[in-house]
Amino acid sequence: MQTLRLTPDADGISRASALLRAGQTVAIPTETVYGLAADARNGDAVARIYQAKGRPSFNPLIVHLPDAETVATIAEMHPQAQVLARAFWPGALTLVLPLRPDAGIASLVTAGLDTIGLRVPAHPAARALLRDFGGPLAAPSANASGRISPTSADHVLSDDGGLNGRIAAVLDAGPCNVGVESTIIGWIDGRATLLRPGGIPAEAIEAALGRPLIRHDGDPVAPSAPGQLTSHYAPNAALRLNAQPRPGETHITFGRPGPFSLSETGDLTQAAARLFDMLRKADAQGRPISVAPIPEQGLGAAINDRLRRAAAPRD
Incomplete structure (x- = not known):
């Protein structure tokens, strides 16, 4: 612009x-x-x-x-x-x-x-x-x-x-x-x-x-x-990244519809805006969480950085 x-x-x-x-x-x-x-x-x-x-x-x-x-x-x-x-x-x-x-x-x-x-x-x-x-x-x-x-x-x-x-x-x-x-x-x-x-x-x-x-x-x-x-916000539930959904998990999607979609259209700006709200919403389900792969480009790098921190081992 x-x-x-x-x-x-x-x-x-x-x-x-x-x-x-x-x-x-x-x-x-x-x-x-x-x-x-x-x-x-x-x-x-x-x-x-x-x-x-x-x-x-x-x-x-x-x-x-x-x-x-x-x-x-x-x-x-x-x-x-x-x-x-x-x-x-x-x-x-x-x-x-x-x-x-x-x-x-x-x-x-x-x-x-x-x-x-x-x-x-x-x-x-x-x-x-x-x-x-x-x-x-x-x-x-x-x-x-x-x-x-x-x-x-x-x-x-x-x-x-x-x-x-x-x-x-x-x-x-x-x-x-x-x-x-x-x-x-x-x-x-x-x-x-x-x-x-x-x-x-x-x-x-x-x-x-x-x-x-x-x-x-x-x-x-x-x-x-x-x-x-x-320390920062991380969900109480275990978090798997770059993942396909498993039974018993709450799955956060990207680029497809769903109740826990970061962006149905694969828009990284929209995904960034929704990230923390979606983590909280998923965590409220009381089940392990998995997150679909997100491209490591543009805002995707920042999204993945924060997700990796949230998924890091905790004492």
Whole structure:
């Protein structure tokens, strides 16, 4: 596709918002880095983020909101989170909070977890777009996976790790003034934990809380927030991959109809959007699960990566 370069005036904001409502991806400026935004409620749109970035696995994505009040519709805000929100939002801080069951967020955003990373950006263009769009935007950095994060629209459109031709538009508001990703704070066993260093110093967060942060590097299984690793959603049932169905199993199909079909037409974008919901639906049957072969190409590589992690031996 041709990637449009939009200006952050009323017309550009309106065009970017219309593209997002249509399920497209748009690179947007924040004070940290440019993010690749999509409607966080639309699984197909979120899958296009992974497709554009060539992301190797379905890591949790940070969701951007226009204000702290909107957080209450998506996640549970406990007292420490409220303290940090008052101190640092809008700003370069992401809070990982318990997801509300009725939040309406696509499961691909959280990678099947019951928590969600939320941020209220300070950049005026991002805030204007969020108000105009009127909903939550999932937005990891707007660069090819594994490449340098972009701090300008030119970086987003560059031939070296950029996304020109892979996304609908970039909202060009000049260079980012922070230039590193947001700091991520979560809570493990009720204790505030630094999950990723970023644009707000840990010392400032500790001062606001009046207590030290726990440092957490995670384990090598899968990330619960961008920039760190920990255990992830996997079904309770045993999981067989690249499999033909056996009696007594719940079989997840691909490229054919069925009650547990990732995509009847073999559409990898649709399969990615349905993956975590389908795993939960299959697991609820209380039987071993088998999954049909999925092509190891495009988003299929990411789908298979996540399935292999879910099927890995557990202690």
